Structure formats: C-alpha cells, structure tokens
Amino acid sequence: QVQLVESGGGLVQAGGSLRLSCAASGRTFSGYVMGWFRQAPGKAREFVTAVSWNGGRTIHSDSVKGRFTISRDIAKNTVYLQMNSLKPEDTAVYYCAASRAPRIATMQGDYDYWGQGTQVTVSS
Numbered sequence: 001q002v003q004l005v006e007s008g009g010g011l012v013q014a015g016g017s018l019r020l021s022c023a024a025s026g027r028t029f030s031g032y033v034m035g036w037f038r039q040a041p042g043k044a045r046e047f048v049t050a051v052s053w054n055g056g057r058t059i060h061s062d063s064v065k066g067r068f069t070i071s072r073d074i075a076k077n078t079v080y081l082q083m084n085s086l087k088p089e090d091t092a093v094y095y096c097a098a099s100r101a102p103r104i105a106t107m108q109g110d111y112d113y114w115g116q117g118t119q120v121t122v123s124s
Contacts, residue, residue, distance in 0.1 A: 002026040002113040004096045009118030012086055016122075020081040022096030022115060030054070033099040034072055034079040035111060038092035038120075045095070047106045051079065059104055064090075086122045093117040 008020040022034070035050035049060045049070040058070050067086075072079040079096060097111035105111065 002029070002032065002098050004098060004113055004115035006094065006096045006115045006118040009094060009120045011121045011123065014086060014088055014122055014124050016086050017082070017084045018086065018120060019083070020094055020096075020118060020120070022079045022081075024077045024079070024098065029077040029098075030074045031100070032113075033101055033104050033110075034070075035097045035099065035105065036070060036079075036081045037095045037097060037108065037111075038090075039095070039117075040089075040092040043092075045108060047108070048094070049081065050099075050104050050106060052104050057104055059106065083120070086120075088122045088124045091120060091122050093119050 003025045005023045036048040037045050039045040051058045051070045055072045069082040095117045096115040098113040099105045099111045101110045
C-alpha cells in the first residue's frame with residue numbers, strides 16, 4: 001500500500017508559477033511510476049505528466065509541454081510538479097498517482113494509488 005499526500009496548491013495570477021509536492025509513504029516508492037492528473041470543474045480527469053521509476057524519463061501532455069516539469073526525489077519519497085507560465089485553463093484539482101506498471105503510463109487505469117488532490121486556481 002502506498003499513501004500519497006499532495007501539497008502546494010493555491011491561487012496564482014496568470015503567468016505565475018506554483019510547485020506542487022506529493023509525499024509518498026508506505027511501500028517502496030522508488031519502484032513506482034509517478035504521475036500527475038488534473039480535473040477541472042465539469043470535465044473528466046486528464047493526464048498531465050509522468051516520470052519513470054528512476055526519474056530517467058518523463059512524458060507530458062501537449063497542453064503543458066514546455067511549461068510544466070515533473071521530477072522526483074527518491075531519497076525524500078517525493079515527486080514534484082513545477083508549473084510555470086500558468087494559464088486560467090490550468091485551473092483544476094491536481095492529483096498525484098502511483099503506478100506499478102513496468103513502463104511510464106498515461107492512462108488512469110494504469111495507476112494503483114491516488115492522493116486526495118490539491119486545488120490550483122489561476123486568475124486572469
């Protein structure tokens with residue numbers, strides 16, 4: 001079992017930055033693919049970005065490519081999402097997730113554990 005707790009959400013103006021953190025506890029953190037998803041009001045949850053178990057590979061959705069960066073600190077059992085050049089359309093609840101899949105994953109069904117989410121609001 002892996003427990004995930006997100007933090008770092010808040011209100012920011014368009015063009016600003018935020019860094020989300022996801023602290024993991026429980027089973028070995030290093031063996032999991034870690035991802036971030038988001039859900040805007042009235043919309044389905046969508047994939048944002050993910051990082052491989054060793055941090056060597058990342059993948060991003062087209063909507064955040066070049067603006068968001070995912071990273072992980074295995075020693076701290078924490079994964080980060082650095083969000084720059086934020087836009088109002090980035091407003092959503094952001095969820096951290098962990099996957100036991102053997103390779104980096106983008107589908108929600110590939111993820112086994114989820115955090116409770118943290119709200120990010122970008123004002124125009």
